[in-house]
Amino acid sequence: MEYQIKPAQGKLGILIPGLGAVATTVIAGVEAIKKGLAQPVGSLTQMGNIRLGKRTENRYPLIKDFVPLAGMEEIVFGGWDVYSDNVYQSAMNAKVLEPGLLEPIKAELEAIKPMKAVFDKSYVKNLDGTNVKEAATKWDLAQALMQDIEQFKKDNNCTRVVIVWCASTEKYTEETAVHQTIEAFEAGLKNNDPNIAPSMIYAYAALKSNVPFANGAPNLTVDIPAIVALSKELNVPIAGKDFKTGQTLMKTIVAPGLAARALGVRGWFSSNILGNRDGLVLDDPENFKTKEVSKLSVLEEILNADMNPELYGELYHKVRINYYPPHGDNKESWDNIDIFGWLGYQMQIKINFLCRDSILAAPIVLDLALFMDLAHRAGMDGIQEWLSFYFKAPQTAPDLKPEHDIFKQLIKLQNTLRHIMGEDLITHLGLDYYQELVEAL
Numbered sequence: 001m002e003y004q005i006k007p008a009q010g011k012l013g014i015l016i017p018g019l020g021a022v023a024t025t026v027i028a029g030v031e032a033i034k035k036g037l038a039q040p041v042g043s044l045t046q047m048g049n050i051r052l053g054k055r056t057e058n059r060y061p062l063i064k065d066f067v068p069l070a071g072m073e074e075i076v077f078g079g080w081d082v083y084s085d086n087v088y089q090s091a092m093n094a095k096v097l098e099p100g101l102l103e104p105i106k107a108e109l110e111a112i113k114p115m116k117a118v119f120d121k122s123y124v125k126n127l128d129g130t131n132v133k134e135a136a137t138k139w140d141l142a143q144a145l146m147q148d149i150e151q152f153k154k155d156n157n158c159t160r161v162v163i164v165w166c167a168s169t170e171k172y173t174e175e176t177a178v179h180q181t182i183e184a185f186e187a188g189l190k191n192n193d194p195n196i197a198p199s200m201i202y203a204y205a206a207l208k209s210n211v212p213f214a215n216g217a218p219n220l221t222v223d224i225p226a227i228v229a230l231s232k233e234l235n236v237p238i239a240g241k242d243f244k245t246g247q248t249l250m251k252t253i254v255a256p257g258l259a260a261r262a263l264g265v266r267g268w269f270s271s272n273i274l275g276n277r278d279g280l281v282l283d284d285p286e287n288f289k290t291k292e293v294s295k296l297s298v299l300e301e302i303l304n305a306d307m308n309p310e311l312y313g314e315l316y317h318k319v320r321i322n323y324y325p326p327h328g329d330n331k332e333s334w335d336n337i338d339i340f341g342w343l344g345y346q347m348q349i350k351i352n353f354l355c356r357d358s359i360l361a362a363p364i365v366l367d368l369a370l371f372m373d374l375a376h377r378a379g380m381d382g383i384q385e386w387l388s389f390y391f392k393a394p395q396t397a398p399d400l401k402p403e404h405d406i407f408k409q410l411i412k413l414q415n416t417l418r419h420i421m422g423e424d425l426i427t428h429l430g431l432d433y434y435q436e437l438v439e440a441l
């Protein structure tokens with residue numbers, strides 16, 4: 001397949017539903033980086049390298065020099081929130097970044113004021129905002145979002161826009177009839193079907209506006225047949241769900257290592273305390289359930305009990321999240337891992353990660369925005385499974401098991417970049433080097 005990638009010309013708008021801790025950390029970060037005040041650490045697009053060709057060729061360009069991505073200077077931010085605080089005020093409230101870092105970019109951040117949100121309290125009980133759109137139907141709300149996108153594009157002179165959902169986790173829901181086809185979904189928008197969540201209205205409006213949509217929270221959103229079909233029909237990429245940060249990031253680094261060494265795992269107890277607004281929302285059991293399902297899926301896939309019942313058949317996996325305001329955005333997690341080795345002898349691993357959630361999530365938002373824009377310009381539509389690297393619960397085609405192992409996810413991402421750029425894929429076989437040596441003798 002030949003990819004004709006359109007050049008990244010003009011401004012790229014990154015629109016974010018939910019201008020809270022994660023969103024303000026990425027926006028402030030990009031503005032600070034533009035001014036040379038900080039480095040984009042943790043961003044694969046900005047600081048990661050990719051090997052091309054044979055190991056002997058020594059070609060390891062930066063990813064941003066290999067694929068045509070939008071430059072930092074070309075990015076413009078905007079978004080929606082149920083609170084009317086501008087991005088500077090919201091960043092100050094979130095307390096992720098130091099006031100000293102925010103001061104030199106205060107004017108840029110104050111200029112970004114949230115548009116009125118599409119919000120339904122029955123999906124997020126613990127929030128009460130007033131910066132909310134009023135309309136008779138969900139269909140009208142979708143039209144209003146489309147107008148917002150169009151207006152933003154015009155006002156900021158953008159050639160392209162992408163959306164990354166950074167709003168609160170919605171309550172746990174499962175697919176119903178209204179999610180099955182585009183026709184059923186559109187009828188549901190018109191008759192206010194309660195099973196259509198606000199995040200789905202944003203996703204629908206994005207696709208109808210030719211705007212790629214990535215979902216950073218664990219809610220269903222784009223992970224329903226109607227939205228998948230729409231993204232194929234309109235040739236717009238989608239991706240999700242739930243940014244892979246903190247504890248799950250560690251899990252998908254450590255578990256593949258244990259499985260690689262054929263070590264057994266009997267138990268994995270994960271607990272977290274966090275005190276930001278995300279923690280407050282997750283304090284409601286219905287919203288916690290959405291997160292729990294997303295977090296639990298990871299180990300089951302990496303430590304496949306069906307394939308290896310002797311090693312993983314007894315695995316007991318538990319995840320707890322507790323709201324603890326004094327910690328703010330500085331989440332603390334503890335993992336107790338009961339493993340066993342040769343002849344069944346038991347061992348334990350303890351991980352105590354004092355992480356900063358939004359510091360880990362911000363570069364993911366930036367990378368997703370840039371890669372989704374690249375995918376769109378390359379003519380890739382539907383589910384972008386090659387971006388699984390960034391998600392706790394990667395979206396896949398129906399009946400296809402997601403890949404959770406972070407190392408396999410990275411190989412897939414890099415090979416996709418090589419593929420669309422017409423470079424050889426890398427298998428890591430390496431036997432040809434030795435064959436060449438033999439032939440040279």
Ligand SMILES: NC(=O)c1ccc[n+]([C@@H]2O[C@H](COP(=O)([O-])OP(=O)(O)OC[C@H]3O[C@@H](n4cnc5c(N)ncnc54)[C@H](O)[C@@H]3O)[C@@H](O)[C@H]2O)c1
Nearest residue numbers: 018020021022081117166167168169217243245277278357
């Ligand atoms: N921080 C991380 O490491 C991380 C990791 C994975 C997923 N996430 C998810 O990312 C999201 C954002 O996290 P955060 O820490 O920034 O939370 P946050 O509470 O600071 O920000 C979320 C913002 O979304 C707003 N909001 C809620 N519903 C909205 C709607 N319908 N439209 C527009 N705005 C709405 C809230 O008012 C809030 O300002 C959450 O869903 C969280 O679960 C975060």
